[in-house]
Amino acid sequence: MSSTRTSPRRVKLRRAFHHIPRAIGLVSVGARVGAAAREPRLNQVLCQLGVLERDPATAKDAPLLEALPWGGKPVTAPAPRPPAGIDGMWPQGPICHADFYPSVLHLDPRERDDHLRYTALRYLGQIVSASPRAAWRARVRPRVRALDDAKFCELLTQTSLAQHLCSTLSEADRDAFASTMQGELADYAKIDFSGMRPDLALPGIELMPTVTLFHRQRDHRHRVVAIRLRDAVFTPRDGAAWALARYFVLQGAHVQHTVIVHPRLHFPSDVINAVSKSALPAGHLLARMLLPHTRFSLGLDLAVTHHRRSVLFNSQREVYTALPLTTEGICAAVTLGRVGMPGNHAYPTYDYWGVTHDERTRFGRYCQQWQDAFEDFTRGVCAQIPKGDPTVARWADAISEWVPGFPGGATIFRGDLLAQAIARYLTAVTVLHSGDHYSYAAIPIEYLPMRIRVPPPDEVRPASLDLDKLVSAEDHFRHQLCHRMFFAPTVIESLNEVRYRFRTPAARQAAQRFQTAQHQLDARWAGSGFPASYEIASSIQY
Template identity: 30%
Template sequence: MNQPKYLYDRKGPWPQPSPSHPFGEAPAVVHIPKDEQRTWFWNIGFRYIRNILFYWPKAVWKAWQNPTWEILDDDVFCDQIYTTPLAKFLNPTIDPDLQEIFEAQLAEKDRDSTYFVADFRCMQNVVPFKGMYVASTAVLMSKHKDESKLKIHAIYIFETKLLLLPTDGQAWDLAKNFAMMGATYRILLSTHPILHFPFDTVNAITKTALPVDNTVFKLLYPHFQFTLTLNDSVLESKSSPVYNDQKYPFTGFCGPQDGLLTLLESGYAGIEGNSSYPKFKWDIYPTEVFSDYNVYLMEYYQAFKRFTDGVVKNIPSDEIQDIKIWADYISDWLPGFPNGEKIMEGDLLSGCLAKIMWDLSVAHATDHHSYGTIPINRLPLRMRVPPPSSKKDTFNVKDQAKFIDVFKYALEWKLFFNDHTVTKLIDVDYKFQTPELQKLQTNFLQDLELVDLHMPVKKYMDLNEISISIQF
């Protein structure tokens, strides 16, 4: 009888509590095989070095051209929220404390419009460097049923207990930039990390616990390329943007690591009593986004789900026990992940596989790409004027930032926030051995092309640019 073969002889990577924040962040994988580290360095780490050496003149040029943040008019502000991944922050559930704050505006609400809050209280524990300021804000917006745009009604600043309206002049403009700063930090350090770090548990356990000829292993393995080392470097490296050591030229965040890590905590552990910050719980379906971004993401998710439905039907019965053990291991680490008793019920296995593959490719890559289309001067990372404390406050636009702030941001954007695909989703090969599974792979790739060709909404990212795994 042939013994099953494992990628690392069952001595491979495994999740553990996060070293930097064991009770507030997703499980981490810190013991990574050397060959994975080397592969990451030559394909991704070396790119970081190259960009540091050669991109800095362009970052200087960008900062010299415009060394401050733009003042966004109301339409630009709303469009920037609605047509990018920032739409993830639109929450139609208005909690009681915010109903009280926005009582006057909600009393006059239009029956044909849906009202949303965008809550940026994740900023409340960020401690800025000397001479810089942060503010936690909440924004009230609405969308008419016959329109594809938002309307902004009010912004509340929690630190100064100030409610501002579009008629409040410069104080309103300043409040919008503090709110957009909150949106920037929330997408980079609270919401987007959910696409990264919880999936390291699945990555490590799949590589260590499943035989390499198991269908689930074959299906997931291509989507794990580069990811463990990349995520570990983000969380644990002292040159990471999250560590934010100011001796590096690409560290553009406004404060030290301790405060920044509270943003990661707000995304994974949630904020109690705040519906905008639920605690992480595994779901086979993507979280709903109240914009066309949701349509784009779901079109791709359904293509993955059609594929995994077919694959699961072709899993040999002698592989099921290993899959149940795999699910048990993961469920111990990821809240809500179905355990071995449940994983084969209904479409749970298919849904889990589709969610994993979709997340590590389409969802992650498109977040980066769409965010990267926003001009950096419209996404403040540092503010050097305080938030308004009265409706009559004024400020000098040029005082919002200094040259060094925009320079660091421009270099950080190139290294970490912009997309740079190494291996493409459309080139995936699952190395299936049976004609049935090979046919399913062919059909899947054709299905992806049809999704790209007939996307009913804005194409947030071309299929040919989408990475197969987390590579940036």
């Protein structure tokens, strides 16, 4: 997908407008009305208008949410155990769910204040400001758009969703698709959403595991060949059943992208964030390179994993929770992203180096070129750090204890490994994270139903497909709020605004080269549908 890139001036103007929902949120908190109230009157109005099917206050939360805070209080957790001589934020095991990623549960007050001021208030204000339009659209506008095979392929292979393409077909895949494949196996790829769990879907919601087969074209594009939905295989010749199967694939893309894969960018980086702030002296060259990319993240991620109102847990007591899974299903999906699925290359176990950029896709080339620019920058700076620096070795040892694959102090100085490790972190929290959101959020939600309410085509083969029945008004309303609050980019500080305050001429020259590289990449990828340096957040900020 391509688009006309927004100018830097318009981007800054848009950021200024983000203060409006923050102001509304502040008023809501002060008056204890709107989204700041436990049972907002707005929800009753939405029920009367037919937007909500029932008052969210009647929904029951999963037991694991009982221990989590609802309002502004921090989560209650045991103290972390940093190494001797370190007094500061430190990673520890999560308390929300034993199989989640390590967490940073005790934050410096400034981290919490940043989150409350810039993000939590925005959320509260957006619930109020965005609800009227979302309600109108849910009741009046089409909730699902028709699409053909070309648009289906474009959505899945020309956007950030292309990262889910997998070149390795399992034996089960080859057997299932044997009648639809011709020529070389290397010419085929799949998008595998077999991690979808129908048994963990919300009542009344359908969710199906799918595997989609694509044929790679010579122009780096793809042609969809077939879709396997459980044990049934559908092709374009299957009419309405094929059309419905495509929507189940796109629904799976939501869960895979936002709950299974995207957390790999957020939560392991929190370990590096906290350890860097607590273990590195403020004037150390490594700290000067890392710390500009750490603000706004820890408070955000703590609220995501350890707050009762988090969109992640999908409590139906909130109006912005749009995912198709129960809270238990969400936890299973996050865990799947961390531990993987044995025997399935589409679901690898998390590893720090596990993110690969497929240069046969536009998004893969975009990410790789940015990572190359970061590596050139970090090599120039790391060349000024003495080999065997004990501070860096302790820093690496501390991170490697919590992040699988991160090099420890004994190996971090081998070759360019230090520069590569830092570049991987910087790329993840800036380009990969913002690129994910920017491209994904640009897809109209009417193409991507998050909830489906008709039986899958392997159970009931439809003679025709009524798009109006796929998604309810409440489903679409929730999806709009969720998209506006959590998926659409909300940059507080951009990558091109970062200044590193290096003191050595060589490090300053590396930073200048990096700024030049940013301008070159912005020009190269203009109109691509992927963000420019002034649209990329300098850290994980949303």
